[in-house]
Amino acid sequence: EVQLLESGGDLVRPGGSLRLSCAGSGFTFSNFAMGWVRQAPGKGLEWVSGLNGNGAFTFYIPSVRGRFTIFRDNPKNTVYLQMNSLRVDDTAVYFCVKYTETSSLGDRWGQGTLVTVSS
Amino acid sequence: QSVLTQPPSVSGTPGQRVIISCSGSSSNIGQKPVNWFQQVPGTAPKLLAYKDHQRPSGVPDRFSGSKAGTSASLAISGLQSEDEADYYCASWDVNLNAWVFGGGTKVTVL
Numbered sequence: 001e002v003q004l005l006e007s008g009g010d011l012v013r014p015g016g017s018l019r020l021s022c023a024g025s026g027f028t029f030s031n032f033a034m035g036w037v038r039q040a041p042g043k044g045l046e047w048v049s050g051l052n053g054n055g056a057f058t059f060y061i062p063s064v065r066g067r068f069t070i071f072r073d074n075p076k077n078t079v080y081l082q083m084n085s086l087r088v089d090d091t092a093v094y095f096c097v098k099y100t101e102t103s104s105l106g107d108r109w110g111q112g113t114l115v116t117v118s119s
Numbered sequence: 120q121s122v123l124t125q126p127p128s129v130s131g132t133p134g135q136r137v138i139i140s141c142s143g144s145s146s147n148i149g150q151k152p153v154n155w156f157q158q159v160p161g162t163a164p165k166l167l168a169y170k171d172h173q174r175p176s177g178v179p180d181r182f183s184g185s186k187a188g189t190s191a192s193l194a195i196s197g198l199q200s201e202d203e204a205d206y207y208c209a210s211w212d213v214n215l216n217a218w219v220f221g222g223g224t225k226v227t228v229l
Contacts, residue, residue, distance in 0.1 A: 035218075044121065044207065045158075047217060047220065104154060105209060106166050108166075109163040109165070111163055
């Protein structure tokens with residue numbers, strides 16, 4: 001069974017840093033693109049970042065480019081989101097998502113981890 | 120303001136057929152496939168359809184996706200109380216180099 005387990009969400013001050021982790025199991029991790037989607041309280045879904053199977057290609061939304069870094073450790077079956085210079089509007093539940101065999105978004109989602117940026 | 124436009128809400132009675140629309144542009148839906156997700160509040164989203172109309176295993180055939188030009192739609196036939204949820208469309212945008220979502224549509228079963 002495919003499973004994604006996120007961790008790392010926390011309360012952090014504006015300007016602070018946080019690293020989210022997502023451990024995958026039940027599939028050949030290195031064969032699949034992975035990504036992160038967030039949902040601010042009471043709001044809709046927003047794709048944040050993604051990367052291909054070997055991590056060579058990464059993509060970001062403009063509002064996080066230069067502040068967030070996505071990377072993966074395939075031997076550990078884990079994808080990360082390093083978040084620096086956090087802002088209040090980064091507050092959200094962050095979901096780890098697995099892409100399909102043809103790199104279509106979201107055939108599996110983690111349960112989400114809450115990031116709260118507040119002073 | 121979402122790149123893809125969905126109606127905020129849709130409602131129907133049990134057994135009815137409802138349709139959720141998703142409007143985009145030539146830089147996303149017009150040239151890239153559309154995915155649809157269902158989210159029951161408080162839980163993670165679930166993939167309902169990908170590549171416009173493909174259903175993952177386990178998704179009932181009551182859910183069907185389609186696309187024409189720069190718009191897509193998700194039809195739910197034989198509406199059931201368990202279908203009450205938020206529904207989102209998504210597509211890759213070639214100008215933004217990013218996946219973009221619709222604002223979401225809340226389906227209510229009357």
